[in-house]
Amino acid sequence: MTRTARRSPLGVPTPRVGRRVLRPVRRMLTFWRRSLQARVVASIVLLTVLASGAVGWVLLEQTRTGLLNHRVDVVVSEVADEVADAQSRLSAASGIDVDSSGQRRDLVEPIIQRGLTRGFDVVMVGPVGGSSGRIADGGAEYTPDLDTRSVPTSLEEHFASDSALPAWTYTAIRDRDGRTVPGVAVGSQVVLPADGRTYTLYFLFPLDQEQETLALVTRGLLLAAGLLLILMAVAAWLVARQVVTPVRLARRVAERLAAGQLEQRMQVSGEDDLARLAVSFNQMATNLQNQIRQLEELSRVQRRFSSDVSHELRTPLTTVRMAADMLHDARNTFDPATARAAELLQTELDRFEGLLVDLLEISRFDAGAAILDLEDVDLVTVARRVGEQHATLAAAQGVELTVIEPGHACIAEVDVRRVERVLRNLVSNAIDHAKESDRIEVRVASDDHAAAVAVRDHGVGLAPGETAMVFNRFWRADPARDRSSGGTGLGLAIALEDAHLHGGWLQAWGRPGQGAQFRLTLPRHAGAVLRHSPLPLVPADAAEAREVS
Incomplete structure (x- = not known):
């Protein structure tokens, strides 16, 4: 049977699909965290992109400004020449010619024809005065196929009077087919001798050549930036490799040294x-x-x-x-x-x-x-026997010793002699460090994988840092303290070795004034790996346990 990815009613993939998608992302993030070479190359590439972008933007702006300024200078000069030529032709016209329409056609048609051959458009509107002089008023003469909306409104407003100076501005030149190119609009005024009225001439020069030049420069800069990016990435990779490779070799040698291969x-x-x-x-x-x-x-x-x-x-x-x-x-x-x-x-x-x-x-x-002499042992019975052995000593110290049983057998495959020795040591230490009228609890518990015995006293406790030192050989928290049960200073060290020999844990918890608890955790089956303990290390009556709960 083929297993397919299940989907929710809304079509959202199940968490299994999400994990499959996130697995490559986690691998990439792990690679990023662990690879110094990748981070160095990525940093250099990012800096190269930022630097190339900044330099390219400045170069493009400078190129664009230079091209436009040069084109505007050329256009303004050409318009001035056209207007001067028109004024000279009007001055040479007969003074008795009162046909303003004919004189207007004679003025604008040569300019339109030259514009068709030299690549610019012309619009003539007028006469200026009153509420007239606008292209929208009608009567304008212009280059065929030109959309008269190409003349900017701001430029028309500038020439609303008959005494305006020549002016120019940027615009978008449109034709009747809807095509648009950027351009420069230049305006100037002339006076017709036939009627003595002022007319406005608009010259529209496209910037398509400058646009192509700027696009060519842009492509060149992008190509150069791409090549520079590749070269910098390769150079960064080679440099980082030269530096990182010895570091990686040092790491590998250090790992082998840490593993015990001291000859590396x-x-x-x-x-x-x-x-x-x-x-x-x-x-x-x-x-x-x-x-x-x-x-x-x-x-x-x-x-x-x-x-x-x-x-x-x-x-x-x-x-x-x-x-x-x-x-x-x-x-x-x-x-x-x-x-x-x-x-x-x-x-x-x-x-x-x-x-x-x-x-x-x-x-x-x-x-x-x-070595271990393993057998199946009920730890409840062992704890009960140890409690009976120390009952007289506890009574002599005025301490109540209690074995708290789980109500069922706690069978584990252990060396009963060594486990009983560990418990005897823990109980005798608890009696030595308990206060009069205190209570000592020996608690036993188990689950499917582990069995544990915890010995809790309410005596002087352990200071911070002493929980790790308490298992050292011949170490005592208070060397001047009397021990009612004797002792050699090696008991907890031997108990720790016995626990390790079983593959188990022997851990200590303690706080000054709150007593201490020692927990022995053993796997129920010899050779099994411990992952948890059925008893908590911090007792339930401790202050920090109450705060957590």
């Missing part, structure tokens, strides 16, 4: 600034490689030292433990001071043995030798 280096060619940059980059990479190798060697030596010391201390610790146990069992036969010393020795040996066990566990994590 840039190729050096030439002696310019980019070559010197490559040399400096390679020197930096070499120094970093040496420093990282030194740190790795130091870390390896440190881990081996911790492991060797932990193993070597087990034998003397066993011997001291046997002697301490004998002294502790016989403490009732000693004087009070000696008996107290035997008890303190037993307590400190217990703490020292716990520290040794934690150091051995840390060395296993550092060596990558820690």
